[in-house]
Amino acid sequence: MLGDLGAASLTAGLVSAVLAVLLWLRVALLGAASRPARLASAGALLAAAAACGLLEAALLAHDFSVRFVAENGGRHVPVYYTITSLWSAMDGSLLLWLLILCGFGALLARRRAPDRLRAYAMVVVSVVTTLFFALSAFAADPFQAVHPVPLDGPGPNPLLQQHPAMGVHPPLLYAGYLGMVVPFALALAAPLAGRAGRDWVRVARPWALAAWATLTAGVAVGAWWSYAVLGWGGYWAWDPVENASLLPWLTATAFLHTSLDGGRSRERWNTTLACGSFLLVLLGTFLTRSGAVASVHAFTESPLGPLLLGFVLLAVLAATVLTGRNRPAAPGAGRAPLLSRRTAVLVNAVLLVTVAAVVLIGTVLPLLTEPLTGARSSVGPGYYQRTAVPLAVVLLLLAGVTPALWVRDRATALRRLALPGIVGLATVAAIGLLSRPGPAVLTAFGAAAFVLTGLLTEVTARRRRPGRAWAAALAHAGLALVAVGVAGSAAYGQADERTVRVGETLRVADVSVRLVSVHRSLDEGRMVVRATTELSGNGTTRTATPALRYDPARDTAVTVPAISSGPRRDTYLTLIAVAEDGGSATLRLAVNPLVGLIWLGGALITVGGLTALAVTARSRRPRRSEPADRREPAGVPA
Structure with missing residues (x-):
């Protein structure tokens, strides 16, 4: 009974998602009323919620006639881990994925009179929803019947029954992943929406902040969980699935920097980064659910692999076609002074994208070499330590330089950098004399001291004007603490x-x-x-x-x-x-x-993102004197 109802809910969700595509396209092209389209999106959300609820009910009732329960349930499993076993295997995790995806779609569709930009964006989100409903209904249906019905099941993987983070890490990670779909959809919708699409970055930024903060929390909790459960004493092994979570975080971080102040002078960068972040999410989904990589975090080989790869290629093609057309340069898009905040932001973005490219190469290279050589090559931690880590240290240094460039006077900017520079060099000298940990670790410690001192100076100077500067200070301070924790545990761990x-x-x-x-x-x-x-x-x-x-x-x-x-x-x-x-x-x-500094730093980065989100929400609230028909709805994302 539960299996039949679950299969029916997936079918209803697929139908609702297809209707949403057509109805939102009608709104975008003809300016038709949006109520039917919003109802279709709400129907997809209800169907996804029903599917998740029914599978949870089957797990709790130990209904082993349902295939997913027979493979992942068990009478001996505690209630908490019975609930979390919904996302312990591929088919059930896809339902949680759908629920979160439909939730973001319903949030984006909530305006009663959406402009063409949001209407076209909803078309994109609805197409993505349709494809994932189709994957769940036809290739990964968890509600299939089992004959004969077993008396008990094995329960989820034992590693997933040892730590309460099982109930937090995957939902956070999925929410961070799928939040990237909205900036992606807005970037694709912008060239189709005409004049209404000119302001797409301003609309996308709160969504990107929410997704980035959530993804940061998910990655940090995942590292802590790995540290606490796997028994090897580490928190990051440059595992392909770990890398898959880092890649969209890097490009989303770059987008948050290039989209500052609307990002009109960095239109191509914003479009590329918004699209690239979600495309990397899809690539990570393929790596995790196709069996293409061997990982303690990955699911087993499944028929989803070729379908997901096709989905990735289709998304790349759509992004290239829709955003590849030439656009006139925005005002102020000319060259910026070398010692300026705008230049620092662009250098930051270039470095972040370079780190992402290095990690991407190391992640997919074994997959590309296997068809050519007949054997899968391996890329170990040494590759990342020689390539990605030095770039990350440069990024950390840049995080300390950028706040000083908010002033236009170069002499003032250099004076602001003097004290952090002295403290950083003194830190390098003191640690080098006391312990000689090596140049990479010394540089990391010095860069962290440079950043923290500079942030303290800037926050003190802006103590009467809290806002975006405080949010950036929290995030950058968290990054510095993570660097100290990583460098200290690597250099002094025994x-x-x-x-x-x-x-x-x-x-x-x-x-x-x-x-x-x-x-x-x-x-x-x-x-x-x-x-x-x-x-x-x-x-x-x-x-x-x-x-x-x-x-x-x-x-x-x-x-x-x-x-x-x-x-x-x-x-x-x-x-x-x-x-x-x-x-x-x-x-x-x-x-x-110093391992505890990694968890503290991750928390500070997350709080910094949430603070920036709150500041953005407050700045977008309409003034009381503003006409009601021109007001943006309060809250974020909008």
């Missing part, structure tokens, strides 16, 4: 892995761990092996209990590290293996300094 017998000690730096005992138990149908240890450091001794969990339904063993976090460093203990007699265990002890 780890050792060794097999120790009960009573023996493993030592790393000034931290030691003594194995006390090893014991096995059954926990919710799983075999759990725990190592009880005494962890000593900083003059204190405490108990730490890392574990190994074996899931017989999935025939998978996962690690459960014991992490002790502090303001200066984390102590990270992992149980790798145990002897049959329980007399010894292989432990990995890592001391990771």
